[in-house]
Structures are given as C-alpha cells and as structure tokens.
Amino acid sequence: MYIKKILIGAVLAVSALSMLAEATARPMGGGRTIGRQSQNVSRMPPATAPAPAPRQAAPAPAPAAPAAIPPKPASPWKGILGGALLGLGIGALFSHFGMGGAIGSLFGTLILLALVGGVVFLIVRLVRGRAQPAPAAFGGNGGGNNVYQMQPSRTPDIGSRLQPEPVQQAAAPVVHTPWGVPADFDAPSFLRVAKSNFIRLQAAWDKGDSADIREFTTPEVFAELKMQISERGAQKDYTDVVTIDAELLGIETSDHDYLASVKFTGTIKPAPDALAEPFNEVWNLSKPVSGASGWMLAGIQQLA
Numbered sequence: 001m002y003i004k005k006i007l008i009g010a011v012l013a014v015s016a017l018s019m020l021a022e023a024t025a026r027p028m029g030g031g032r033t034i035g036r037q038s039q040n041v042s043r044m045p046p047a048t049a050p051a052p053a054p055r056q057a058a059p060a061p062a063p064a065a066p067a068a069i070p071p072k073p074a075s076p077w078k079g080i081l082g083g084a085l086l087g088l089g090i091g092a093l094f095s096h097f098g099m100g101g102a103i104g105s106l107f108g109t110l111i112l113l114a115l116v117g118g119v120v121f122l123i124v125r126l127v128r129g130r131a132q133p134a135p136a137a138f139g140g141n142g143g144g145n146n147v148y149q150m151q152p153s154r155t156p157d158i159g160s161r162l163q164p165e166p167v168q169q170a171a172a173p174v175v176h177t178p179w180g181v182p183a184d185f186d187a188p189s190f191l192r193v194a195k196s197n198f199i200r201l202q203a204a205w206d207k208g209d210s211a212d213i214r215e216f217t218t219p220e221v222f223a224e225l226k227m228q229i230s231e232r233g234a235q236k237d238y239t240d241v242v243t244i245d246a247e248l249l250g251i252e253t254s255d256h257d258y259l260a261s262v263k264f265t266g267t268i269k270p271a272p273d274a275l276a277e278p279f280n281e282v283w284n285l286s287k288p289v290s291g292a293s294g295w296m297l298a299g300i301q302q303l304a
Contacts, residue, residue, distance in 0.1 A: 027239050027268060027279055028205035028300075030228055035221040035299025036284050038261045040179055040250055042301075179250030191246040194262050194285070194295075199241050201297070202268075205229075206237045217297045218286065240269040242276040249282065253289075260285045260295065263303075 181187065197216055204212035208229045214222050244266035252259040262283050267276035286298035 027281070028202050029225065031281075031302065033300060033302045034224045035218065035297070036259070036286065037299055037301050038249075038252065038259060038282070038284050040252060041261050041282050041284075041303075044249075044303075046303075176247065176249065178248050180253060181248065181251050185251070187248050190260070190295075191248060191262065194283070195244050195246050195264075197297075198244060198246075198264055198283070202239050202241055206239055208236060221297050221299060238269075238271055240272070242267045242269055255289070257289055258287045259298065260287070261301075 178187075201213060201216055203209075205225070210222075210226050210229065213225055217225065244264060247263045247265075249261040249263055252261075262285060263280075264283060265278070265280050267278050269276050280303055282301040282303060283297055284299040284301060285295040287293065287295045
C-alpha cells in the first residue's frame with residue numbers, strides 16, 4: 001500500500017512538471033495569433049509531410065530447387081549373376097536327390113548356354129543404344145544437316161521476367177518564392193536585425209519590461225502583450241532562444257504602409273535545466289510608406 005502511494009505521487013509530480021513546462025515553453029505572445037495578419041501567409045500551403053521511405057527493390061528470386069535425381073536403373077549383371085547362382089543351386093539340388101550324372105550335366109549345360117545367350121543379348125543391346133542418335137529438341141530446325149543436337153530446355157525461374165520496381169526518390173523540398181520584395185531590398189541585413197529584435201523582445205517579455213516592448217511594437221500588439229503580462233502577475237517567464245533562423249516570406253504594399261512577413265524558426269528552452277523545444281511562427285512587421293519610422297511588430301501569426 002505504501003509503495004502504491006509513492007507511485008501515485010510520482011506520477012502526479014511528473015504530470016505537474018510537464019504542465020508547468022508546457023505553460024512556460026511558449027515564446028512572447030503566448031503562442032497565440034495576435035495583431036495584424038497577412039492574407040498571403042494564410043494562403044500558404046501547409047508544410048509537406050515527410051516523403052515515404054523508399055521502397056526496396058524486389059528481392060532476387062530464390063534459386064530453383066535441384067531436380068530430383070532419377071533412380072539408378074538396375075544393373076543387368078545382377079540378373080546374370082543371379083542366373084549363374086540359380087544354376088549352381090539347381091545342380092546341387094539334383095545331386096542331393098541322387099539325380100547326378102547325366103541329368104545333372106544336362107541341366108548344367110542348358111543353364112550355361114542360357115547364361116551365354118543372355119550375355120550376348122546384353123552386349124548387342126548396349127552397342128545399339130550407343131549407335132542410335134539422340135532425338136532432336138522439340139521445335140528445333142528440322143532441315144539442313146543430319147546432326148541432331150539436344151537443345152537444353154530450361155524452365156525460367158518464377159518472376160525472372162519481372163523487372164524490379166524503381167526506387168522512389170525523396171521529393172525535393174519546395175523552395176519558397178517571396179512575394180513583392182523589391183529588387184534593391186537588402187534582405188540579409190533586414191533579417192539580421194529582425195532576429196536581433198526577436199531575441200531582445202523575448203528578453204523583455206521574460207522580465208515584463210513594458211517600456212522596451214512598446215519601443216518595437218504597434219499600439220495594438222503592445223496592448224495585447226501588456227495585458228498578458230498583467231495576467232501572469234509578478235511571475236517572470238523564461239524563454240532562452242537557443243537557435244533561431246529567419247526567412248522573408250514577402251512584402252505587401254498598401255497606400256499607407258508596407259507589411260513584411262518574416263518566418264522565425266528555431267528552438268527555445270522553457271527553463272534553465274530543460275531541453276530545447278522548437279518554435280515556428282510568423283511576425284508581420286509594418287513600416288509607413290512615408291516618414292523615417294522603422295519597422296514595428298504589427299502582428300504574430302501562427303502557422304497551421
């Protein structure tokens with residue numbers, strides 16, 4: 001009973017820790033879709049599923065079982081030897097019953113002549129068998145010379161005529177083509193600054209630094225983030241950005257501003273001693289068409 005209580009307590013503790021890690025593993029914005037959204041991002045196709053494992057080529061057919069060895073024909077010499085022994089036995093039988101002399105000699109002579117005839121018949125049979133030509137193969141060429149050659153008939157192995165199926169190659173990843181990006185736009189420098197601001201805003205989110213968050217966000221996004229910080233109270237968050245990568249999906253232009261959609265991917269640690277977990281979301285950054293204002297975080301968009 002005591003051990004059962006310990007096991008139940010351990011299970012509850014592990015469940016609580018996993019729920020706590022899940023609650024603190026979300027980056028800034030709580031993993032929600034907030035602020036301004038991009039219709040082009042919404043129309044993007046979902047990530048392709050992993051390609052199926054390549055199919056293995058059909059295995060080579062198993063070697064055919066060796067043909068059964070035909071039974072060895074009985075040797076004719078056994079009959080001859082058997083006849084000789086039979087003759088000797090009959091002669092001994094006649095001698096035992098007193099029928100020796102002329103009758104025994106007569107029977108011995110007849111049996112000897114029969115044995116000699118059998119040997120002659122066997123020799124003639126063997127000679128004829130070797131002199132007779134082998135039959136031609138069925139379907140062979142019947143005209144021309146008289147040389148008959150046995151064409152070896154071979155039964156193909158099962159599946160020997162079937163070609164193995166080609167191995168399916170893994171589909172190449174689809175390369176995204178950014179929309180609306182001007183030819184003279186310095187995308188590498190823009191993405192470098194975007195990643196730096198992503199890390200800085202995560203740090204401000206963890207500390208609850210509303211002043212720093214206000215500097216990089218639009219009023220709509222700032223209001224949402226400030227409300228989330230207020231809801232969590234005095235407790236600080238922890239989102240250590242371990243790895244980060246950024247991809248410019250495209251830039252939309254309207255009458256009054258630009259909207260650049262940047263896809264951030266990477267891993268974060270929800271606790272100092274926790275394993276890094278992946279994240280994947282789009283930040284929509286806006287900038288007025290006129291004026292010297294910089295890019296501001298106008299919305300966070302979660303990918304389907």
